[in-house]
Amino acid sequence: MRWACILFTQLALDGALRSRTDQEQPLVLVAGPAQHRVIRAANPAARQLGLKPGQTLLAAQTLTSGFAVAEYDQQQIDQWQHFLAAWGYRFSSHVSLDYPRALLMEVESSLSLFGPWPQFEQRLRHELKELGFQHRIVLAPNPAAARVLTNVHDSFAVAEAGLREQIECLPISRCGLDTDSVSALSRMGLRQVKQLLVLPRDTLAKRFPKRVLPHLDTLLGHQPLALGSYQPADEFEARIEFNFEIQTHQALLFPVRRLVTDLNAFLAGRDCGVQQFMLGLEHRSQAVTPLPIGLLTPERDTQLLFDVVRSRLEQLQLPAPVLALRLSAQNLPAFVPQPQTLFDERPQQSQPWEQLRERLRARLGDRAIQGLVAVADHRPECSWRADVTGGGAGLHDSRPRPGWLLTEPQPLGDLLPEILAGPERIESGWWDAGDLRRDYYLVRTRDGRRAWVWQTVDGSGPFMLQGWFA
Structure with a gap:
């Protein structure tokens, strides 16, 4: 088996930056009590101002100004990790979240579908870049080795034959051992894993914590590692909160596109579509403004969904400034792709019928576009009816009937x-x-x-x- 580990190097920061239109603005994430706020993460623009993790917010404000502050929310980090697991589920049937801020995927059975590993890796990197998450990726024969190798490598693949050599070169401080074990080994003058491996096993077991020897066996593949298996949720829900009030439709389009892109990634992972979902606009002192979205057929094309939401949003009169957006989808029917020809004979300036249909419904109203569905009645006058929901199913009849x-x-x-x-x-x-x-x-x-x-x-x-x- 071969396992890919995707380590998200700044998951909390990427999650906060995704909702901001100006991602070059200095930003720090802080945590702790109100009297002692401490910086937990800082983007490159903030680091150029001299801000760094571990610094108190008061000291940072004394040093400089002009940087934004957001909350370091552990619950939000866990939600982003589950979202990325749902994204990864489309590529592998075994996805694990056992390691924090990392995604482990069994990819041996996926290579026949997504191509050789270099091609597969490029696809993963491209999609993660589109989603806005920085990362490192390593391929190894077992999940524990893949995880620790991401501590020192990126875009690295190792086979079974070369695994021991790569593990030996790891610093003990980066091999996945706990802090107490690393401290004990460091006091003995041990710096690299290869220094551990040459010691007698009985000596390791007696003189060092019990977890050291099993961990080394797991890294080398001598002892299997049981991992939990992620199961995707049956519903999708995502929320973006702003640090200021938004009063125009145009300013809402960027976060709306982010939400729709996340919805598309979730749907692709579950191999389903969406026909009805809800966009909620949250205000400071008023109730949430609901904006229901309905489609004639299940879809999951990002551009189509965004165009429909944008058209509905432009027709909505904002009752108050918007502080947050929430998108939820509960009923996720199976998605059946539209059949396509080998050669696209459609002119480039035209668009598919499904996209045109949903755009017309969004601009003209749900009842402006109607279709015909068959009814189980032999009488010609009663064998059809007009339909505006898209939920009717056609009846198969092999006998000739006029159009x-x-x-x-x-x-x-x-x-x-x-x-x-x-x-x-x-x-x-x-x-x-x-x-x-x-x-x-x-x-x-x-x-x-x-x-x-x-x-x-x-x-x-x-x-x-x-x-x-x-």
């Missing part, structure tokens, strides 16, 4: 049309006072058109035109 049905049947006019097929007898409607008994025929008229006509069962009366075939 154009007349509102009311009318005499055909041809005295003796050429009969191509029939009769097909339809007797129905006795339960709703709409009883009919007719024999239907497929005929060709004198001018070559094909029509669907009927006569009464006893053969009396003229042929009545019901519809035309294309």
Whole structure:
């Protein structure tokens, strides 16, 4: 087996930066009581001002100004890690969150689908860059080795044959041991793992903490490591809070796109789509403004979802400045991709019908675009209905039916049309006072058109035109 470890080098900071339009602004994350706020993370712009983790907020404000401050929220960090696990679930059936701020994925069974590892790695990096998370990636024969190697490597892959050599080169302080064990080994003058491995095993077991020897065996693959398996949630919910009030629709578009991108990553991981979801606009002193979004069919295209939300948002009159956005989706039906041809013959300036349809509904209203769905009734007049929800299912009928049905049947006019097929007898409607008994025929008229006509069962009366075939 081969395991990929993705280490998120600044997960808390990336999570805070994703909701900000100006990501170059100096930003620090602080934690601790109000009397002693301490900087836990700082972006590069803040470091250039002399700010660094471990510094008190009071000292930082004395040193300089012009930097933003956000809360270092451990619960928010855990939520981001679960979101990234949902993203990784699309690439592997075994994703683990057992290590903090890291994602472990079994990728041996995924290479046949996503290509050789260099190609697969580039795809992971590209998507993580789009999501806005900095990272390091290492491939190793076991998950423990993959995790510790990310401490000193990036874009690194090691095979079983070279694993021991790479583990030996690790500093003891970076090999995954706890602080007490590292301190005990350091007092003995041991700096690298290879110095440990040359010692007798019984000496290691007696003189050092009990966890050292099993940990080394796990790194070398001599002892298996049992990992938990992530299971994706059945619902999606994400929230972006602003550090100032937003009063215009235009300023909301950037965080809306972030939320829709996150929704797309979640849906791709669960291999499902979304047909209904809710965007909530939170205010300071008023109730949440709900903005329900409904689609005709399940979708998960980022651009399509964003266009629909933007159109609905532009029609909404903001009752008050917005302090936060929350997007939630509870019903996640299966997603069936639209069939496509090998060569796209569509002009570049046009757009797919699904995207055009949802744009029209968002701009003109839900009831402005209607479709037709079949109804389980043999009578032609009752076999269809207009539909605006997109929830109707078509009924399969192998018998020929015209594409154009007349509102009311009318005499055909041809005295003796050429009969191509029939009769097909339809007797129905006795339960709703709409009883009919007719024999239907497929005929060709004198001018070559094909029509669907009927006569009464006893053969009396003229042929009545019901519809035309294309």
